[in-house]
Amino acid sequence: MPRITLSRYLLEKQREQQWIHANLRLLVEVVARACKAISITIGKGALANALGSAEVENVQGEIQKKLDILSNEFLLDANEWGGHLAAMASEEMADPFAIPNRFPKGEYLLLFDPLDGSSNIDVNISVGTIFSVLRCPEGTENPTHESFLQPGTEQVCAGYTVYGPSTLLVLTLGDGVDVFTLDREVGSFILTERQLKIPEDTREFAINMSNMRFWEPPMQRYINELLAGKEGPRGKDFNMRWVASMVADVHRILSRGGIFTYPHDNRNPDQPGKLRLLYEANPMAFIVEQAGGAATNGRERIMTLQPESLHERVPVVLGSKNEVELVTRYHNEQHP
Ligand code: AHM
């Protein structure tokens, strides 16, 4: 197979297939470039003095890592001048970032979690970047929080990178899911897998079991049935994996199937879930659906939820279709 770089892939989507606009091509290229910079810095680790806490709290009330801040800056700096964006929003910033007046403005809104799973950085476990692209509502000169409050079905593109043993970029433009691997010597993302498909059935689940006592009864029922294995109602043994980096857990599911959930729990009534709707749940739901899987909040499809605030959190259940449908049925039967 000839080596197809991300640039060539995108150009073909624009020129030959007329599937994307030139500005969306530019946007994805620029995001990928920023992710390369993040990947290089993460790869240097302690040598770049990049590990550890920055001892600052973000809008989520979490202590930021130095790499959370650096990754956010890489993405902002790379994207502000290209003329393809109207504004950006990030897990690490309370308010949207307006494109400075000295640069032209474009039609897209970019949302990202610059470094997902950042609690894993200091112990050298895979982390990643998650991003989602929306259109700026027509006639909006200066985008506000409200401009971003669009359901996931409005996304025109979503992707994530995994900074693991190799650096991968997983991308959907709404016509399936393709995977690129970073050639570190050349500095290009190369297409290495086309049209990923998630198997409909699985024997593997991903959940943080230590929170079991806080879950709702339908989720407890579902997990108990998996744990009962061959002798239980499911009649087969299940295996468990939990990296605690959503990108890594979701990537495993895209590669070999599985179900991932960070369910509703009652630890904090103001936070029904841990993961953020706009820049974690929605882009992952879009990718998973494009690969033939499903994604719900336990009751409804994630992509049709109407967001109410920029940093809203939601319960997430995603992955192999038949398992996601079963969990969702349990919730709707017991506590609609
Ligand atoms: P982050 O965006 O602050 O890194 O938090 C999200 C991460 C996900 O990557 C992961 O699935 C989850 O938090 C792990 O949470 P926990 O440590 O509660 O198991």
Ligand code: MG
């Ligand atoms: Mg995150």
